[in-house]
Amino acid sequence: MDATILGLLLLDGVQNGVVYGLLALAMVLVFAVTRVILVPIGELMMFAPLSFVWLQGGKLPGTLWLALALGALWALLERGRGRGLPLAGGAGLLLLFLLARGNPALAYLAALLLVVYLGVATYRVFFQPMREATVLALLIMAVGLHVAYQGLGLVFFGPEQYRPDPLLQGEATVGLTWQGVLVLAFALLSAAALYLFFRRSLFGKALLAAAENRLGARLCGIRPEEAGMVAFAIAGLMAALSGLLLAPLINAAYFMGFMLGLKAFVAAILGGLVSYPVAFLGAVLVGLFESFTSFYASAYKEALVFLLLVPALFYQSLRAKGVEE
Amino acid sequence: MKRWWAVLLVLALSAWAQGTLKVGVVVSATGPAASLGIPERNTFPLIQEMVDRQGGVAGRKVEFVILDDASDTTQAVRNTRRLVEEGAVAIVGTATTPASLGMIPVVAEAKVPMISLAAGKEIIHPVDAQRFWVFKTPQTEELMARAIVADMAARGVKTVGYIGFNDAYGEGWARFFEAELKAKGLQLVASERYNRTDTSVTGQALRIITRRPDAVLIGASGTPAVLPQRTLKERGYRGLIYQTHGVANPDFLRVGGRDVEGTLLPAGPILVAEQLPSTFPSKRVALDYIQRYEAKYGIGSYSTFGAHAWDAWLILKPALERALKRADPARDLAAFRAALRDELEATRGVVATQGVFTFTKEDHLGLRFEDAAVMVRVENGRWKLERVFR
Known part of the structure; x- marks a missing residue:
């Protein structure tokens, strides 16, 4: 192995790693606030670029009807003035989609907002009614949603891949496109933003408080339901943006979310599902590990990557004091 | 009554x-x-x-x-x-x-x-x-692998790299392809695997490029077959690139675009029916x-x-x-x-x-690759007949 190859592998590893990192950040965020392990994050991510491709082609994607249906359920669950948000959001979304057909800029925005709306509706309809349940019950719900959303993705978009045009054309250096630079920049920016949000802003601290102690937070005037919705909205936004930025590099298809989500999960576990910087570093580590194993032993790559979980879980279980439930 | x-x-x-x-x-x-x-x-x-x-x-x-x-x-x-x-x-x-x-x-x-x-x-x-x-x-894959290796031999290819799906499809192709290469005296210098859902195959592509094969076969089907080809090209591979007949659908051309220009693949003759010579037996039926x-x-x-x-x-x-x-x-x-x-x-x-088709007691497929496979090249986003074997 010479220096060029080493450099290219490192670059490839970091590029993949930050993508896992983005999803891992969203996972840690959602887990911290709601105790939900957001397995369907990969599917939320997949919906964005595929909806965008559909809109660009002048068609209304099936995800729109899914979002509106969940929005309607959300509205039914709310009382009085609480119905304003889902109804107004749904109507706005429908209008935006009708306007965005064939208009790339509006379609980008529409796909983004669709996933955010869908993320919040998912929380309100599926997770909030069972917010007192155990982590395990929430995880089972999340896995179920992952399977359902992936299946719906296949129904909406078919089995083949699509490749939207990149925002930026061309290569920055050998092995790194400008679009890749964009993804890197976005990842670092959102990692920093999340860090600041939870450490510096009152609202971020309120979210964390709601996660720590629901009753205590309520006594301080924080609504845990609202906190959950905000967490899902942020996760949806991050998933949608990374999906839209990544799709030109890796081709979007209904199955793209699962593996990305799973590897993000490995990274999030490396960070103990609590620490943003460690989860992000863990994600880059997973990416690098993957890049080098695909060079040396490509047939065993996935097995080796998931083997990383074993020492991480072992370490976590040694470190953990007491039992959570 | x-x-x-x-x-x-x-x-x-x-x-x-x-x-x-x-x-x-x-x-x-x-x-x-x-x-x-x-x-x-x-x-x-x-x-x-x-x-x-x-x-x-x-x-x-x-x-x-x-x-x-x-x-x-x-x-x-x-x-x-x-x-x-x-x-x-x-x-x-x-x-x-x-x-x-x-x-x-x-x-x-x-x-x-x-x-x-x-x-x-x-x-x-x-x-x-x-x-x-x-x-x-x-x-069968075997039949198509025979067509690919025959085409490689005809072009004077000596060393070959392979990258295929890490599943039954890719393994099956690897097995038949390797056997066929051995029979024709070509050398397999790299054999890599990747997953349909992979988002990067840079490692595998670099591995193949360091071995400098004259040609690379991608043992994959559908649109996921585009990724290795694009990565090989981006990393500067200039040799021949072969795909399997599993990519013979319009979606592959749509997603692949410019990256898959010049791809060689074996296919059933019906894919290019109108371009077949009029002496080709299945042309009229197709x-x-x-x-x-x-x-x-x-x-x-x-x-x-x-x-x-x-x-x-x-x-x-x-x-x-x-x-x-x-x-x-x-x-x-x-x-x-x-x-x-x-x-x-x-x-x-x-x-x-x-x-x-001619079945016998031992052969329930009954096809000869000369009649059942042709080589096709992707040219300007269309399938172009490259070689018939009969």
Whole structure:
């Protein structure tokens, strides 16, 4: 192995790693606030670029009807003035989609907002009614949603891949496109933003408080339901943006979310599902590990990557004091 | 008096029903294999129309009972059992290799001949007590690998790299390809794997490039086959790039775009039917099928997969005619099914859309790669005939 190859592998590893990192950040965020392990994050991510491709082609994607249906359920669950948000959001979304057909800029925005709306509706309809349940019950719900959303993705978009045009054309250096630079920049920016949000802003601290102690937070005037919705909205936004930025590099298809989500999960576990910087570093580590194993032993790559979980879980279980439930 | 009429009606109906030949069809019209199964299902109405216009087979009506297996092995087996019980004289289907393998014990136990529409060689090889009843129409990986290696040898390729799916498809190709390379004296210098869902294959591509092969084969199907090719090109690979016939669909060209220009791949001759030389045996049959399919479903709607179902009927029809001379399905269904199997095995030189079928006791595929495969090149986003082997 010479220096060029080493450099290219490192670059490839970091590029993949930050993508896992983005999803891992969203996972840690959602887990911290709601105790939900957001397995369907990969599917939320997949919906964005595929909806965008559909809109660009002048068609209304099936995800729109899914979002509106969940929005309607959300509205039914709310009382009085609480119905304003889902109804107004749904109507706005429908209008935006009708306007965005064939208009790339509006379609980008529409796909983004669709996933955010869908993320919040998912929380309100599926997770909030069972917010007192155990982590395990929430995880089972999340896995179920992952399977359902992936299946719906296949129904909406078919089995083949699509490749939207990149925002930026061309290569920055050998092995790194400008679009890749964009993804890197976005990842670092959102990692920093999340860090600041939870450490510096009152609202971020309120979210964390709601996660720590629901009753205590309520006594301080924080609504845990609202906190959950905000967490899902942020996760949806991050998933949608990374999906839209990544799709030109890796081709979007209904199955793209699962593996990305799973590897993000490995990274999030490396960070103990609590620490943003460690989860992000863990994600880059997973990416690098993957890049080098695909060079040396490509047939065993996935097995080796998931083997990383074993020492991480072992370490976590040694470190953990007491039992959570 | 009324009662007599009823008895007469029942007799007449059963006589009519006895005259009908029931052919059981299992297709994957939904699920992951739907892109194969839907054109196959669409082909049967075409066959039905043709048969009805010709007044049936040897004066008997033919009825196709079509069941969907949802790309699921269990469902395919259940469908097969139901079709056998309903008195089907033969079973046609299904699109995937695992499901077809699952159907074999059922048809073997019931002693019903079956024509599979899946690629795997293990469906018809070796012809043992169970596979005695099984035939198939699509080309095997082995056949296509032979075409690729023949093309490589003709171009003076000495060293070859391989990157394929880390699943049954990629492994099957790796096995047959390697054996074929060895037979022709070419050297395999790198053999890498990746997953359909992978988002990066830089590591594998670099590995291959460091070994400097003259040509690389990508053992993948559909749009996920684009990624290794694009990565190889981006990393500066300048040799020949081959794909398998698993990419012969418009989606591959749509996603691949400029990155897949110049790709070489083996394909069933129907993919480039109108470009075939007029001496090519299957040209006329293939054009006829395409014309019928497009007349019903629209220009450009046909795919090579539906043609496998058409071929199954082209083989089945003469066998049915001959078997009807030997046994009467209304009187002795078991004897008729056995006779039909023997007559299927006696198929000689049936010119179909994908080649010329000649079955023997040991060979239930019956295709030679010279007739059943051509080399195609991607040029300006279209399939262009590159080489015929005959």
